[in-house]
Amino acid sequence: MQGKEGRTMERFAKLGITSIGLALLLALAARHISLSAEGVAPTDFGLLHASSPDRAGYTLSSEGVWEATFASGAKHTSPSASEEWQPYPIYGGEMTSIAMGSVITEGTLHIETVYVGTRDAGVFKSSDGGQSWEPARTGLTFYPIRTLVTDPQNPHVLYAGTDYDGIWKSTDGGDTWFESGSGLDRGLIVFDIEIDPQDTDTLYAGLAGGVALAIGNIYNSEDGGATWTIKDAGLPRSSETSSYTNGILTLALDPDDPARLYAGTVFDGAFVTTDGGEAWTPISEGLPYLSYPDWFREVSSLAIDPHHGNRVAAIAGGKYHVWDDINGWEKVSDDTLSSESHLYFHPADPAILYCPNRLHGFSKSADGGVNWEHFRAGIFDVAFHTLFPDTLYGVHRGDFNEIGGVYKSDDQGETWSEAYPGVMAQAVQSVVVDPQDSDRMYAGTGNGHFFRTQDGGITWERGLYESYKPLYNFGAVKDLAVDPLDSHKIYLVGSSGLFTSTNYGAVLEKIEALTSPNCMAVSIKNSSTQVYVGGGLDHGVYRSVDGGSTWDQITETLPVFGSSTCPVLSIAVDPDNPDTVWVGMQYGGGIARSTDGGDHWQVMGLTETNFIEAIAINPANSAEILAGGGFWEGSIYKSTDGGGTWEKISGIAFVQDLVYDPRDPRWVYAATEGYGVLRSFDGGENWHDYSSGIFYPLLYSLAITEEDPPLLVVGSYGSGLYWSHLSAPTYVFLPLVVR
Structure with a gap:
């Protein structure tokens, strides 16, 4: 993992907390924000801790929206309607699950309702067979949606x-959504949910979590999810004293005998119950071991075969198996699928099986599972209506080449087309607006995609890495800049290097001389563009004084960590003096200043702060500087004397970007890690929430357009790119009294 999200993980790793997914890390990081007398700021965000089912600090309104409460007990006050954040139409992102809803038939036509779950943007719904999508997430928090199921009697x-x-x-x-009920362990992942088709108030859930998904449990609800109880008798414990069983990856329920349920585990093979989970019996004979000496048997997916007496089938060890009550498990195919997979039977044709999986994408067998063909890489789960099983909807997580999204097939998965207009779930990590033309904007994502618009955000397209057509090999796009003298020229900092474009970002080329870049700043000096790029550990600062044609590397006099130059996480150039450059460092390097264009550096404090992720300089008074940083607790630091002294404004959450409103620099905006956008009306002394309309509040980048009135643009690392009209600063003039 690269960039700022990687540093989020690093903070927790140093504190002994393992990586259990970014959403949970945010929950653990949810920090109570202290308030100054005049300001308000959000307390623990809506996701909160798994141990806080009452959502302390958050209440659900009558409209089904989570509302923050502050330490003072006062409700969060939303911006006016004109300031509500609106999304830009950058579609796709990391899809995680899919389910079918109702179907409408008109003659030979059929139009399905489809639901898709995302990593950080909740649920989206299509009522027209994937032609368009809308958010369907009111009431949801923004944890990843691992699995979606619909009631077979009520879609x-x-x-x-x-x-x-x-x-x-x-x-x-x-x-609208609400928590299904009490009794579930909120510290685990819900991998599977099965609904009794004869009594849909009866549900079963398989959960797993912990290191290597080694712990878990099976839960049962008899009241439509209002309450849950553990059903683990006979299941092996993760350890002798543990209250957890082995992790449960998959469940399969016999529709004709719903008291018969099968479970697949991470380490201990498969199990069956014939009494609704009261007692479980192992059925692992014949399943392959995945390590020597006979350590574990992983069953990643189970399915009931309706064409062979409702026998159970499995993907175990990446191979297709079927169960026989006399002979145990039989391996049907030598073709390797994947240990992360799903399995489905065609309801009308016993020869056809579908197996979307991590290794090959969508795989299909036309001979009962003996041989498998692979048709579409990236498709890892599908959904179809039982009346029309040849029409499939598949979800793609996305990678550094392809955008994740929803895909549709009308021929049993042999060909696929994109079907996700309206699904906005991109992990936007960087954004910049052309200072010469606000219709031109650029956005980069954490999974390597670069988007551009030339019409003010109405339409977007991807920029291409010329040397790797058709691949998009930027790595995480950590920073972007537009050349202030030539709008054709774009600079892109990716985890795989620095890239430039001379055609508004249509095609980019890599600058091979630069390695390990983190951040960037551009300015004008002597009628030329100078570019500063902050590097990783022991890379210092790269500098170009000719618009990127030539570069030199500066490491001398920069602070060190051990014997290596500290990583540079943020850069800002004084708007009044291009020779004055500020850098924010990692590993206690603090904040450093150069007054000679980067030749020499002086540490200006904040060395007690492990991360300085953001620096902003007041455009009307360059002696005023704001810096965002911290380690466990996020803070904003303010200097009014050019870095000579710093005031710490605690409890603001981790700040990833800061921008001043050019119309009135007393107005400042902060992009935060988990608390959305914060706004200050007094130069950063007090902060107010300004996030209404943003679903996923992990934000890394801000930009302000030059138009009147300007737009504030922010990237969410999970629910896309947003804009908001900035209201004009208002003033109250007191009458002059002459005595």
Whole structure:
């Protein structure tokens, strides 16, 4: 993992907390914000801790929206309607789950309702067979949606199993959601939910978590998810004294005998119950061991075969197996699928099986599972209506080459087309606006995609890395800049290097001389563009005084960590003096200043702060500087004397970017890690929430357009790119009294 998200993980790793998914890390990082007398700021955000089912600091309104409460007990006050954040139409992102809803038939036509779950943007719904999508997430927090299922008797009832946030339920087709009930362990991932088709108030859930998903449990609800109880008798413990079983990856319920349920585990093979989970019996004979000497048997997916007496089938050790009550498990195919997979039977044709999986994408067998063909890389789960099983909807997580999204096939998965307009779930990490033309904007994502618009955000397209067509090999796009003298020229800092474009970002080329870049700043000096690029450990600062044609590397006099130059995480150039450059460092390097264009550096304090992620200089008074940093607790630091002294404004959460409003620099905006956008009306002394309309509040980058009135643009690392009209600063003039 690269860039700022990687540093989020690093902070927790240094404190002995393992990586259990970014959403849970944010939950653990949710820090109570202290308030100054005049200011308000949000307390622990909506996701909160798995141990806080009452959502302390958050209440659900009558409209089904989570509302923050402050330490003072006062409700969060939302911006006016004109300041509500609106999304830009950058589609796709990391899809995690999919489910079918109702279907409408008109002659030979059929139009399905489809639901898709995302990593950080909640649930989206299509009522027209994937032609368009809308958010269906009111009431949801923003934990990843691991699994989605619909009630087989009522397609308007849905259940969403999450990573570390239990199970959520909707009874109105996804319009609103509420927590399904009590009794579930909120520190685990809900991998599977099975619904009894004869009594849909009866549900089973398989959970796993911990290191290597080694712990878990099976839960049962008899009241439509209102309450849950553990059903673990006979399942092996993760350890002798543990209250957890082995991690549960998959469940399969016999529709004709719903008291018969099968479970697949991470280490201990498969199990069966014939009494609704009261007692479990191992059925692992014949399953392959995945390590020497006979350490574990992983069963990643189970399915009931309706064409062979409802026998159970499995993907175990990446191979297709079927169960026989006399002979145990039989391996049907030598073809390797994947240990991360799903398995489905065509309801009308016994020869056809579908197996979307991590290794190959969408795989299909046309001979009962003996031989498998692979048709579409990246598709890792599918959904189809039992009446029309040849029409498939598949979800793609996305990678450094392809954008994740929803895909549709009308021929049993042999060909696929994009079907996700309206799904906005991109992990935007960087954004910049052309200072010469606000219609031109650029955004980069944490999974390597670079988007550009030339019409003010109405349409977007991807920029291409010329040397790797058709690949998009930027790595995480950590920073972006537009040349202030030539708008054709774009600079892109990716985890795989520095890239430049001379055609508005249509095609980019890599600058091979630069390695390990983190951040960047551009300015004008002597009618030329100078570019500063902050590097990783022992890379210092790269400098170009000719618009990127030539570069030199500066490491001398920069602070060191051990014997290596500290990583540079942020850079800012004084708007009044291009020779004055500020850098924010990692590993206690603090904040350093150069007054000779980077030749020499002086540490200006904040060495007690492990991360300085953001620096902003007041455009009307360059002696005023704001810096965002911290380690466990995020803070903003303010200097009014050019860095001579610093005031610490505690409890503001981790700040990843800062921008001054050029119309009135008393107005400042901060992009934070987990608390959305904060706004200050007094130069950073007090902060107010300014996030209404942003779903996922992990924000890394801000930009302000030059138009009047300007737009504030912010990237969410999970729910896309947003804009908001900035209201004009207002003033109250007191009457002059002459005595």
